[in-house]
Amino acid sequence: MSWLTAEQALNLLGTKSQTLYANVSRGRIRAKPDPTDTRRSLYFADDVKRLAARHAGRRKTEAVAADAIQWGDPVLPSALSTISHGRLFYRGQDAAKLAEYATLEEVACLLWDMKRPLRLEGQGGNYEPSALAAVFSALAERASTDLPSLGRSLPALRNEAESVFGTVADALAPGLSHVPLHLRLAEAWNQPDAAELIRRSLVLLADHELNASTFTARITASAGATLSAAALSGLSTLTGPLHGGAWQSVRSLMDLAASIGAEEAVRSYLAEGRSLAAVGHPLYPDGDARARALLACFTLPPLFAEVRRAAEELVGEPVNVDFALTAMTSAYHLPRDAPLIIFALARTVGWLAHAMEQSASGHLIRPRARYVGPPVE
Structure with missing residues (x-):
């Protein structure tokens, strides 16, 4: 099993330490005392990576949606009209x-x-x-x-x-x-x-x-x-x-x-x-x-x-x-x-x-x- 320090976990998650601790208390990330320093904890790498991927996907979705609503990509399907290569088309x-x-x-x-x-x-x-x-x-x-x-x-x-x-x-x-x-x-x-x-x-x-x-x-x-x-x-x-x-x-x-x-x-x-x-x-x-x-x-x-x-x-x-x-x-x-x-x-x-x-x-x-x-x- 692979374990990460708090600093490594926070770098992957891109969050504050309070969020890391909250995820541990809720059982989303497993933790154990650091054998070299019992005042610190280590965090299970697979749990951290799973949450990091989920957060990255959410941030990406939010960014795409925010950009789309301001002259961005289409936000819903329509068969009525489109602008393509500088021309306007109706059906x-x-x-x-x-x-x-x-x-x-x-x-x-x-x-x-x-x-x-x-x-x-x-x-x-x-x-x-x-x-x-x-x-x-x-x-x-x-x-x-x-x-x-x-x-x-x-x-x-x-x-x-x-x-x-x-x-x-x-x-x-x-x-x-x-x-x-x-x-x-x-x-x-x-x-x-x-x-x-x-x-x-x-x-x-x-x-x-x-x-x-x-x-x-x-x-x-x-x-x-x-x-x-x-x-x-x-x-x-x-x-x-x-x-x-x-x-x-x-x-x-x-x-x-x-x-x-x-x-x-x-x-x-x-x-x-x-x-x-x-x-x-x-x-x-x-x-x-x-x-x-x-x-x-x-x-x-x-x-x-x-x-x-x-x-x-x-x-x-x-x-x-x-x-x-x-x-x-x-x-x-x-x-x-x-x-x-x-x-x-x-x-x-x-x-x-x-x-x-x-x-x-x-x-x-x-x-x-x-x-x-x-x-x-």
Whole structure:
């Protein structure tokens, strides 16, 4: 039998002496007096090595999980979308190629795996400046009355998803049910020339793996909540300035550029240590594929072109989809919050797809916390 000194055991375990003694008292590590010095103990090597391996595995798992939840490796399986080699795919189809011809309704059928065309029951009406507030209210009302998603078949959930999406569409893009959503938005905003770019934007923004709002929607669905509640939780997360609200940071940069010049505005941000929401994306090291697909279809207003040139040169990364949406909004004279409205309408499709997928799995999403607070007794 092989025995270790306390120092050797502690080096293997990577713990404090109190933990070593506690493991001995609990019978996890066998110990005996040191024949050369009865004031010291020796510890059975196999017991120490077994515990050390277990602790190392736990630490590795915790480190991987912590890294994964912040732009890391995938944390749960999904058949809906992925980013691979700088391209975005919906169920294996390149989103940029789909954006050349598809509508959001067709992408919904793809992501929801529906075998029939989408049927939305539009109620007509006019676009209201408070459209976002209206959709929050409508989803909140439904969330308290719709049936929970738990224990229901996929066909039943798809029908309900269609209804929830119709509720969102009525608030954000009011119009007749037979009119495609991009045309309804263009008409509501009195900018028919923008319809084609709106269509492309809606397709490109329909889903994006486990972004913050989608992960939130999946957590909600995993508890068995209603699909409307899942969409509502996704929408709430989307409004944050680090997610769908990033257009406001781009708008602020443009306002500053209009005042002091494009290069000076970018330099001012960098000099103050402020990040530029207009450039870069952690999942697209060579540039946001969605931004490329949009920017190739219209001419940037002069100031946006100047800011793009200065930002890409000084930061060293291409502009992203938040910049592209804000530039499109300016180029086609859309409402100031058009980027968020487009984002919310499109991403509702993805939230509902993920909510249904999560419901079908039957698993509750419940991560553990890595405690870093005061020592516990």
